Amino acid sequence: MPIMLLRDLAQRLECALEGDADIEIRNIAPLEEAGAGDLSFVTDARFTAAAAATAASALLVGPDYRGTRLPLLRSAAPQLALARAIALLRPAPRPAPGVHPTACIHPTARLGAECHVGAYAVIGAECEIGDGAVIHPHVVLYDGVRVGRNFLAHAHAIVREDCQLGDDVILQPGVVIGGDGFGFTRRADGSHEKIPQAGAVALGDRVEVQANSCVDRATLGLTRIGAGTKIDNLTQVAHNCRIGENVILCAQVGIAGSTTIEDGVLLAGQVGVAGHCTIGRGAIVTAQSGTHGDLEPGVMYSGSPAFEHRQWLRSTAVFAKLGELAKSVQELRAAIKPAAKG
Amino acid sequence: MPIMLLRDLAQRLECALEGDADIEIRNIAPLEEAGAGDLSFVTDARFTAAAAATAASALLVGPDYRGTRLPLLRSAAPQLALARAIALLRPAPRPAPGVHPTACIHPTARLGAECHVGAYAVIGAECEIGDGAVIHPHVVLYDGVRVGRNFLAHAHAIVREDCQLGDDVILQPGVVIGGDGFGFTRRADGSHEKIPQAGAVALGDRVEVQANSCVDRATLGLTRIGAGTKIDNLTQVAHNCRIGENVILCAQVGIAGSTTIEDGVLLAGQVGVAGHCTIGRGAIVTAQSGTHGDLEPGVMYSGSPAFEHRQWLRSTAVFAKLGELAKSVQELRAAIKPAAKG
Amino acid sequence: MPIMLLRDLAQRLECALEGDADIEIRNIAPLEEAGAGDLSFVTDARFTAAAAATAASALLVGPDYRGTRLPLLRSAAPQLALARAIALLRPAPRPAPGVHPTACIHPTARLGAECHVGAYAVIGAECEIGDGAVIHPHVVLYDGVRVGRNFLAHAHAIVREDCQLGDDVILQPGVVIGGDGFGFTRRADGSHEKIPQAGAVALGDRVEVQANSCVDRATLGLTRIGAGTKIDNLTQVAHNCRIGENVILCAQVGIAGSTTIEDGVLLAGQVGVAGHCTIGRGAIVTAQSGTHGDLEPGVMYSGSPAFEHRQWLRSTAVFAKLGELAKSVQELRAAIKPAAKG
Secondary structure (H helix, E strand, O other): OEEEEHHHHHHHHOEEEEOHHHHHEOOEOOOOOOOOOOOEEEHHHHHHHHHOOOOOEEHHHHHHOOOOOOOOEOOHHHHHHHHHHHHHOOOOOOOOEOOOOOOOOOOOOOOOOEEEEEEOOOOOOEEOOOOOOOEEEOOOEEOOOOOOOOEEEOOOOOOOOOOOEOOOEEOOOOOOEEEEOOOOOEOOOOEEEOOOOEEEEOOOOOOOOOOOOOEEEEOOEEEEEOOEEEEOOOEEEEOOEEEEEOOOOOOOEOOOOEEEOOOEEEOOOOEEOOOOEEEEOOOEEEEOEEEEEEEOOOOOOEEEEEEHHHHHHHHHHHOOOHHHHHHHHHHHHHHHHHHOOO | OOOOHHHHHHHHHOOOOOOOOOOOOEEEEOOOOOOOEEEEEOOOHHHHHHHHOOOOOOEEEEOOOOOOOOOOOOOOOOHHHHHHHHHHHOOOOOOOOOOOOOEEEEEOEOOOOOOEOOOOOEEEOOOEEEEOOEOOOOOOEOOOOOOOOOOOOOOOOOOOOEEEOOOOOOEOOEEEEEEEOOOOOOOOOHHHHHHHHOOOEEEOOOOOEOOOOOOEEEOOOOOEEOOOOOOOOOEEEEOOEEOOOEEEEEOEEEEEOOOOEEEOOEOOOOEEOOOEEEEOOEEEOOHHHHHOOOOOOOOOEEEEEEEEHHHHHHHHHHHHHHHHHHHHHHHHHHHHHHHHHH | OOOHHHHHHHHOOOOOOOHHHHHHHHEEEEOOOOOOOOEEEEOOOHHHHHHHOOOOOOEEEEOEEEEEEOOEOOOOOHHHHHHHHHHHHHOOOOOEEOOOOOEEOOHHHOOOOOEEOOOOOEEOOOEOOOOOOEEEEOOEEEOEEEOOOOEEEEEOOOEOOEEEEEEOEEEOOOOOEEEEOOOOOEEOOEEEOOOOOOOOEOOOOOEOOOOOEEEEEEOOOOEEEEOOEEEEEOOEEOOOOEEEEOOOOOOOOEEEEOEOOOOOOOEOOOEOOOOOOOEEEOOOOOOOOOOOOEOOOOOOOEEEEEEEHHHHHHHHHHHHHHHHHHHHHHHHHHHHHHHHHO
16 A cells, blocks of 8 residues: 655645645545545535544545545545545556466467466457556457557456457456347248358447446447447447447446447436437436437436436326326216216 | 359349349448448348448349449348358358367367367366367356257357257357356245256257356256247346247346247347246337236237337327326316316 | 155155155156156145146145145245255255366465365465365456355356455356446546546355346445345446345346445346435335335335335326326317316
8 A cells, every 4th residue: 555645645636735734644435434544535515424523534525615624635626536546545456567378379469568468368369469458367359359558358358359449448357349249130931040240349449348248249340439438337239339439338238239329428227229329419318218219419318218307207207196197087087977968 | 351253142142133243242341331342232221322322343232222323133132141141251250170278178078070179168077069169268168068060159158067059059258058047935034045956958959149148047957948049148038938939039138037938039128027927929029128927929019017019109108298198187177176066 | 866765855854744755756856847756846826736747756845735646745834945855856066176277376375175176267366265165167366355165156257356255155157246336537528537446345145146247346445245145147236335134136137336225125137226325124126127216114116216016006007008098188178178168
């Protein structure tokens, strides 16, 4: 663990310092778990009470925070400062450069400088791996995979043949990049003929794919994930999708084939998107919603099938009392019928 | 890449040829990406405009296609012809027969002729693998697994003990065949006792299971997947299910235990099916729907809980304006009450 | 296969014996598949007809079962007795203690007595594994993993650095414990900065995690799964969740970050739970439901968004006829308008 003076942390995190600048900080912890020598943090006004009771030695806070006797690091962007504080105080373990003797690297593969390749990793023919890669045990790169600088691939991540990955890509354990797309065509007898999936996948710079998620290879051409897009666990991106930049796909999202997701879209957990659609730039789809057809940019959608979020809130409020609504209608019919007859 | 004359392609794909039969075709590509030497394709009338602008050298089209100056391969079944054209022009890489020196094959396992076994694959005791298998790196077959001819298992696919796979089975990366079923019974103190899962899984001929999907072993007996059934990524088939022939399970479908899915059923993405149900032959369940109880053969279902699709379309249309409907009912009550009182 | 006398089985399973105590039992099978020498079972009154037709040699039944000429093992808790009967008659294969020569175990790792470590398993620095572990091929334990007694890890299960597992933990194939949480914060330019995930995961005693499921490491501190909790396939537990004891998470459940699930909760298949919620002790959420906010203890919830189950049943019954309800309201408006005007 590194030890830092609070003054140095303030400088590194671009925070204003309030209070004793010479405190030694050894670790970072949530309010309830922090003790002497720990930096803690208040990134939300809900936690002000917990902050008053913490045993931490200093607090990282936002511009509006009031009310503690502890030394403060005050940031205009406290979430960003928190991310960087964790990186400084709890640096991730980084295996030393070197190739484990059991790694199985094809003689035609080219590795950059300062790479780490773990036990039983398999790197196929004609692969090109940029400088600074960390390839954990049991990673498999099929033939012809090209990867940029600072690749981080966790155990059992798989990249199939001919896929192209940019710089600073992170794959969590069990990720599958370039599995066959789900392409079949029905024969006259009801059986299914496989459409060979001859394309590949391209991941842009800084794409992160979390555990056990899948991005399928295109039938022809490329399935594309834009720079800076983050994909959570157990998510499915089907063949020939085009995902834009800085998109967020939460856990267990499923996107069917040939769909376009524009820049900055957020799909919350378990959302499903039909094939051959376009989801406009910056749209948000809330958890478990399902969409088909195109969605407007910048709008929030909910429901399955999804429509505009506020309207959906009204509909779901009525839905919870739908039995009573139906009863009202029945009573109205009973009240009106004699009148109508009369 | 193979080079073929258009006349030879026409013959191999059983297409009528219109135009110059002696063009050399080197590749196949979508309309927008195709260039000189490429075959492209129009399998849907929506793409007629793009076809007029393509730089491809020839087009594969259906019976109704009109309007281009390019040489044509005309097929009565253009999707099937497309599948075969990709197979001819972009043949999938096939590793040469042979066993990698690091593969760990039990002395009692039996491999057929012309098999490829990749690095670090593990094949257990008493396994039987038919001719022509391609077993990629890190595949693990537990003891007693029997597989037919032309097995294709991608990296990190796992088949647990005693499972039985037919001919021409394809497992994409990370598939788990024969994991324990989720069987527990509650003790008086609220804790759960594991019901041992002593059965296995049987996959019929030509079954394909895509990346990171799971088919659980039966408690006793077999979980069965019928011939020709195709299972997309991240799908869950629980213990003791019986899935028929030529069924399509799209991505992230979940089927609970002991359910029967009859032949030719299609479950779209993220569908959930409860346990101990039967889904009748040829039924279709649309994306994100959830079903319990039995479903009729040949009917399309939607919703969670699911009912007949067209009726669901009507219900969802009203649902999107449910706030207004409730307001109407309120107004009616207000209008009627004085009258009723009077 | 062991052979047991029915009298011995009765004693081991704590059942009353009715009929010939000296029958030899060799196996256990469902009613339809059972033959001579097999024990079968009737754990539900629906199967009484099938029981009459079975070819089994004896039946395991509950207190209320009537009507067969076969010898009976009668149990007050027939599901528990069934679990134990399978364990006796179909004991799971258990690899012999020993370390495969290809296993890659760091010199600072400590293994208990009577452990089995399979081919190509990787065990990192400073790992501590208790007595009686069975670690199948290709399991990867990163540095600093601590595990209790009787660990069972199937092929390709992964535990990342510093995670802590109790006694009798079972991981099915492809499980990922301790992958990075999905933590990002938005920069001013719309891109996402990674919040390092410096915590870990703690699994209590007797936790079982089924195939390809993921439990993410905490940002700081621990993601916790309580003793006796069972997690089915393809389930996602996000960073900093606290799951209680004896919880059941069915297949494809997704739980967002920092949520608390109290003891004895049951989340059915494909349920989604939002972040920062609490689901009260013993609550049940039915399949495909989605919840945000807190849920009361002991209540059954349904729907997305979820509310009390019986009320949801009423709402869904009306929903299926919502088109007709809307038509009724239209007719009422038409009938009332002239009256209102007059």
